[in-house]
Every structure is written in C-alpha cells, then in structure tokens.
Amino acid sequence: MVLYYAALHEKGRRENNEDSMAVHKMETKAGELTMALVCDGMGGEEAGELASGHVVERLSVWFYDELPELLRGSFSKGRIRKGLQRELFRVHEELRQYGHEHMLRCGTTMTLLLMVGRRYLLFQCGDSLAYCIRRKIRLLAPGQGNARGVERCIGIGRFVKPQMNSGIVPASGSFLLLSDGLTHFVGEEDYRVALSPKKLDGREEAQRALRELAKAALRRGETDNMSALYLKCG
Numbered sequence: 165m166v167l168y169y170a171a172l173h174e175k176g177r178r179e180n181n182e183d184s185m186a187v188h189k190m191e192t193k194a195g196e197l198t199m200a201l202v203c204d205g206m207g208g209e210e211a212g213e214l215a216s217g218h219v220v221e222r223l224s225v226w227f228y229d230e231l232p233e234l235l236r237g238s239f240s241k242g243r244i245r246k247g248l249q250r251e252l253f254r255v256h257e258e259l260r261q262y263g264h265e266h267m268l269r270c271g272t273t274m275t276l277l278l279m280v281g282r283r284y285l286l287f288q289c290g291d292s293l294a295y296c297i298r299r300k301i302r303l304l305a306p307g308q309g310n311a312r313g314v315e316r317c318i319g320i321g322r323f324v325k326p327q328m329n330s331g332i333v334p335a336s337g338s339f340l341l342l343s344d345g346l347t348h349f350v351g352e353e354d355y356r357v358a359l360s361p362k363k364l365d366g367r368e369e370a371q372r373a374l375r376e377l378a379k380a381a382l383r384r385g386e387t388d389n390m391s392a393l394y395l396k397c398g
Contacts, residue, residue, distance in 0.1 A: 194232075271319035271320035285328060
C-alpha cells in the first residue's frame with residue numbers, strides 16, 4: 165500500500181511547464197489500486213502542455229471507469245496491458261489528428277506506475293524514468309531516447325506499444341517517477357541519498373527533498389521543466 169506521496173512540478177527556466185502528472189488511488193475487490201504517471205509534453209508552448217494534460221486526463225478516466233472491469237476475476241497482466249494499449253492508441257490518434265489540423269507537433273512521453281495490491285506494472289513511452297529506492301536504487305524503466313530524439317512518443321509518428329515491466333511492490337521501499345529535466349544534472353546517487361525511505365519521515369520531508377534536488381539541478385545548469393512523483397510503500 166502507498167503510505168504517502170510527494171510531488172515536484174517545477175518549470176525550471178522555461179516560460180511554460182509542459183509536464184503533467186497525477187496520482188489516483190481507490191479500493192476495489194482486487195485490493196488497493198494506485199496509479200501514478202508523469203508525462204513530459206513536446207511541441208513547444210501550448211502544444212506540449214495540451215498533449216501531456218490530455219494523456220493524464222484520459223488515463224485518469226480510464227483508471228476509474230475501465231481498470232476495475234479489467235480486474236474482475238483473476239489478475240491478468242495481459243488483460244491490463246491490452247486495455248491500456250487500446251486507450252493509449254485512441255489518445256495517440258486524437259493528438260495526431262489535432263496536430264495535423266493545427267500544423268503542430270503535439271506529443272508527450274509517459275511513465276505510468278500501476279499498483280494492484282502487492283503487484284506493480286510499469287509502462288513507459290519515451291525518456292522519462294522510474295526507479296525503486298530501498299537501501300540501493302534500481303532503475304526500472306530506462307529512457308527510450310537516442311541521438312535523433314525521443315522514441316515511442318504519444319501523439320507524434322506511428323503508434324508504438326509502451327514498454328512494460330512488472331514486479332512486487334517493496335514492503336519498505338519507494339518508487340520515483342521523473343521527467344527527463346531531473347536527469348541531466350542530478351543522478352542516481354543524488355536520488356538515493358536525498359530520497360532514502362529510512363531517511364524521510366513523511367510527506368513534508370519528501371517534498372523538501374524533491375525541491376532540493378530541483379535547486380541542485382538549476383545550480384548545475386538545468387533549464388528544462390522538472391517533474392517527479394515519490395511514492396512511499398508500506
């Protein structure tokens with residue numbers, strides 16, 4: 165179960181913040197469900213904000229309206245994966261059509277963490293990252309960018325199914341989801357030291373730790389938007 169979460173939403177030195185994120189939680193017959201997602205919009209100004217916000221809005225509705233139906237009966241990773249892929253394909257086509265009509269590049273990356281009881285599923289499109297932090301830190305979702313730019317973007321180009329991995333929710337660990345703005349000038353050792361589950365005593369301390377990471381990134385030269393979600397599990 166999620167004991168608490170903390171969030172960072174920092175525009176850096178940009179005029180607009182094109183990142184969007186959300187955390188949702190509910191109780192069902194399948195157990196406690198939690199969804200956390202971070203989306204980093206691309207396209208500049210309103211196009212990136214629109215894309216990331218639209219994906220967050222649509223997946224928030226999917227979480228409450230469709231996911232409980234997918235969990236009826238036995239737990240099935242394949243059924244959940246197919247259901248999420250259908251929704252992402254619909255959103256991808258909507259954003260592509262909007263971009264075509266308005267002559268815009270209107271896309272977003274996405275990292276989505278879904279916890280069903282003691283199990284987790286992690287879905288990734290693009291270069292946002294996800295970690296599990298206990299005594300050590302473990303990268304769960306490597307970014308999918310390359311020298312030519314971001315791959316697997318929702319809303320731009322052809323639709324590519326998100327990368328998925330799964331595991332068991334750590335009883336005394338934490339998850340960290342973050343946009344790429346918080347990866348250029350701070351790294352794994354910074355996250356591990358600042359966000360150690362044993363070191364933090366509640367949400368307020370976690371919020372302060374995230375803000376300090378953002379300040380460190382800005383001092384070292386970061387200009388991009390920085391967004392992060394930290395979820396402490398018990």
